[in-house]
Amino acid sequence: MTDGCIVNTIKAICEMYNEDFKYYKNFRHIDWWEINTWNFEECNCAKPSYIDSYFNQPRFFRYITYMDWAKEILDELKETYKISIVSAGYSPNLYGKSIWIKENLPYCDFIGVNLKQYKNKGHIDMSNGIFIDDSYNNLIASNAMINICFGDIYTWNKDWQGIRCKNWHDVNDFLGGLVK
Structure with a gap:
C-alpha cells in the first residue's frame, strides 16, 4: 500500500x-x-x-479505501509487471501495511521504509523499475528508470517537473493501455 x-x-x-x-x-x-x-x-x-x-x-x-481504479488496474498490471510496494511509516504502521497488503494485494511484494531510520525512499534500489509516488522528496531521491508523480498537485509535490499521472487510468495509459 x-x-x-x-x-x-x-x-x-x-x-x-x-x-x-x-x-x-x-x-x-x-x-x-x-x-x-x-x-x-x-x-x-x-x-x-x-x-x-x-x-x-x-x-x-x-x-482506508482504494484510489479510484487502483485495484482493478493493479490486478491487470500484475500480469506484465512485478509489483513491489515501497511505503514509509513507523513500525506499527509498517506492520499494519504488511498485513493489509498480504490480505488485499497478495501478488505484491512489500518493502517498508522506517521513518526512524530514513527520511525518504532513496536507499531502495529501483534502478530497473518504474517508481510511482505522490511525494516530490521521494521522487527526486529515487534511482528508478522512470519516476512518476501520482495524483493531484499538492504542496508536497508542486515542484515536480517530470511525468505526472493524475489517476490510475493515466498510469495505465502511460504503461501501455493494458486495461481497456
Missing part, C-alpha cells in the same frame, strides 16, 4: 478526525479534497502529533 497512490490515506485520516472531533467547539467537518498540507493543518482541532498517531492505529486500516 502506498499512501496517496494506491489507497486514499487523506480520506481515511479525515474520516477519523471528523469522528473524533465532531463534538469539539471549533470543529468543522473536513472533506478529504480540502486537504492541501502534509501535516493536515486543515484539521484544526488536532495537533500534528495526534494526526500522525492515526497512521499507527489498527482502525486506520479499516478506514
Whole structure:
C-alpha cells in the first residue's frame, strides 16, 4: 500500500478526525479534497502529533479505501509487471501495511521504509523499475528508470517537473493501455 497512490490515506485520516472531533467547539467537518498540507493543518482541532498517531492505529486500516481504479488496474498490471510496494511509516504502521497488503494485494511484494531510520525512499534500489509516488522528496531521491508523480498537485509535490499521472487510468495509459 502506498499512501496517496494506491489507497486514499487523506480520506481515511479525515474520516477519523471528523469522528473524533465532531463534538469539539471549533470543529468543522473536513472533506478529504480540502486537504492541501502534509501535516493536515486543515484539521484544526488536532495537533500534528495526534494526526500522525492515526497512521499507527489498527482502525486506520479499516478506514482506508482504494484510489479510484487502483485495484482493478493493479490486478491487470500484475500480469506484465512485478509489483513491489515501497511505503514509509513507523513500525506499527509498517506492520499494519504488511498485513493489509498480504490480505488485499497478495501478488505484491512489500518493502517498508522506517521513518526512524530514513527520511525518504532513496536507499531502495529501483534502478530497473518504474517508481510511482505522490511525494516530490521521494521522487527526486529515487534511482528508478522512470519516476512518476501520482495524483493531484499538492504542496508536497508542486515542484515536480517530470511525468505526472493524475489517476490510475493515466498510469495505465502511460504503461501501455493494458486495461481497456
